Amino acid sequence: MPKTIKKIAVLTSGGDSPGMNAAIRSVVRACAYHNIECVGVYRGYEGLIEGDFKQMDARSVKGIINKGGTILKSARSNGFRTEEGRKKAFQNLVDAEINALVVVGGDGSFTGALIFNQEFGFPVMGIPGTIDNDIFGTSHTLGFDTALNTVVEAIDKIRDTASSHNRLFFIEVMGRDVGHIALNAGIAGGAEEILIPEEDLGLERLVESLNRSRTSGKSSSIVIVAEGDKIGKNIFELKDYVDENMEGYDVRVSVLGHMQRGGAPSCFDRVLASRMGVKAVESLLNGQTNYMVGLINGKMELTPLDNAIKGKTKINLELLRVSDIMST
Ligand code: ATP
DSSP, X not given: OOSSOOEEEEEEOSSOOTTHHHHHHHHXXXXXXXTOEEEEETTHHHHHHHTOEEEEOGGGGTTOTTOOSOTTOOOOOSGGGSHHHHHHHHHHHHHTTOOEEEEEEOHHHHHHHHHHHHHHOOOEEEEEBOTTOOOTTOSOOBTHHHHHHHXXXXXXXXXXXXXXXXXXXXXXXXXXXXXXXXXXXXHHTTOSEEEOTTOOOOHHHHHHHHHHHHHTTOSOEEEEEETTOTTSSOHHHHHHHHHHHOOSOEEEEEEOGGGGGOSOOOHHHHHHHHHHHHHHHHHHHTTOOSEXXXXXXXXXXXXXXXXXXXXXXXXXXXXXHHHHHHTO
């Protein structure tokens, strides 16, 4: 392994998130600033296996800081889950004289990066890019803030129609294992109830609570449901249950889906991406490897990839309490 890093590759992997482009731009420009070469890898680990590389300089990343998605494309690669695939990827990196790899993605992508490092000793650095905010070692993942703003805007619009028709709306948001989007956007959007995977409210309590809202004078209600909530029903079954057990409401469902991943990154995500890219490149140049860069107490910090993968993020209990009080 060369001791000096002269060329760094960057790829985006797993689900895309707003801010990935800003992170690519930051990695490329930090390399240019430090007079080292930078290579973009297309379609995540799939492109690594196929050698789908493109030399990038500071001008290659102009005009992308405000764009959603990822110019390098993302992919889920089954090939990288095999030793044979990873061997090909390693050979391609060696052939292109690349000395380190920055992976922008979620915990699956980091698991792949860590296995790759353990097999070949290749230096890797992670940047957490996922809207779910489910990665240990950073208070914010790239794209979380933008997704929250997108969801809140959607809730505001749905509330207009809900209040015009005395409707009860169930709005499903992303979050299979964690309820960060649901909880934060639910509070910001003034939801009556928020159903998250970390807490099982129970169907009866949900109906009781909605009935209480109505008798307290509310003519319409919004319930935010994280897609992985543990109430035991999908959102359409939930609607049917409430339809059967509550009278007087016109119950509707809205699944926000992939719109939550799109759109121009917020100011917060652009700044975060810029900081993370610089920290990733400079840490590699300082000889640090197998870390993820993250935001902890306002500062850029490194967390060992292993901890980032295994550690669990916790829901903020204060937010749960605030949400309860706000639905009074
Ligand atoms: P998101 O949070 O948006 O789902 P993610 O990074 O967790 O993003 P995954 O689909 O879990 O997304 O992982 C992305 C890619 O990382 C996989 O397609 C695969 O190529 C690689 N990967 C994941 N787990 C492993 C593993 N155990 N071994 C090797 N590669 C892996």
